[in-house]
Amino acid sequence: MTDSHTARPETERPADSSVDPLPLPDARALVDAVTENVGRVVVGKDGVIEDALVALLARGHLLLEDVPGVGKTMLARSLAASVDGAFSRVQFTPDLLPADVTGTSVLDESSGGFSFQRGPVFGNVVLGDEINRAPPKTQAALLEAMEEGQVTVDGETHALPDPFFVVATQNAVERDRVYDLPVAEIDRFTKKLTLGYPSVEEEVDVLGRVVGHHPVEDVQPVAGVGDLRRARETVARVETSEPVREYVTRLADYTREHAALGASPRGSIALLRCAQVRAVLDERDYVIPDDVKREAPSVLTHRVRADRTDGLGGEAAERVVASALDAVPPE
Incomplete structure (x- = not known):
């Protein structure tokens, strides 16, 4: 099961020499702006939000593991909504196939040939929700993507957008109804974070914010993919x-x-x-x-x-x- 923004990710990966780094104060300000934006949805977790942004700017990926209902998916969604790029979501289930993630070649009846139908992995921010509910074969569909920024289907390699950031969530409770992630995949996640339960005061604040409609629906972008590229270049030059x-x-x-x-x-x-x-x-x-x-x-x-x-x-x-x-x- 997948969904995505209508925005189309850029598939060309510019050379680092073509990217002008942000000044240090501007890079810090970008992190503060995104942290504040996400904090309107995920209450009292500014440290976790900042850690998530560290993984993003480090050109890595993020694994969120915790009990159900503490905001893992909301953190991923609001983070993606704070960046004006292409967002895709994959709801991992036991019957999900690798092609449902990476894409597949389909017959083009007008030309008589095959064309590549891109999967939801082609996004700037890709949410893999409850990734450990899918079997290892499907989980492994992300291995090449996370390590090399590309996917290979039917012998043809396709570049993924830049930036490309996977945020995966997994249930830490139902161990008998899920599949453990392969060691090679866990190693591809730059950070593994937990949110934990909110305090009583924070939970009261959450309840006040979700009355009527959820605040994630109102999150607007505060940074673009170009800003992220420039901030990543700032980091690379440290x-x-x-x-x-x-x-x-x-x-x-x-x-x-x-x-x-x-x-x-x-x-x-x-x-x-x-x-x-x-x-x-x-x-x-x-x-x-x-x-x-x-x-x-x-x-x-x-x-x-x-x-x-x-x-x-x-x-x-x-x-x-x-x-x-x-x-x-x-x-």
């Missing part, structure tokens, strides 16, 4: 010194030595890119160790399996990452 890169590597190596499965090199890259975003949010053009420490829990934990009997993430994995931050000093 300096990462060799000691900082070594610090990231040693943290990842600690998880490999102290867990059955540690953070991958892809995880190290994601951590460094998120640290670059964190520097931009502090209006710095260089990364410091505190940026790395701030981002490590949400970037590394879901990639760690503490022992062979545990799944990825979880409290034991959290302890491994926390131990890494305590035991591995920056130099």
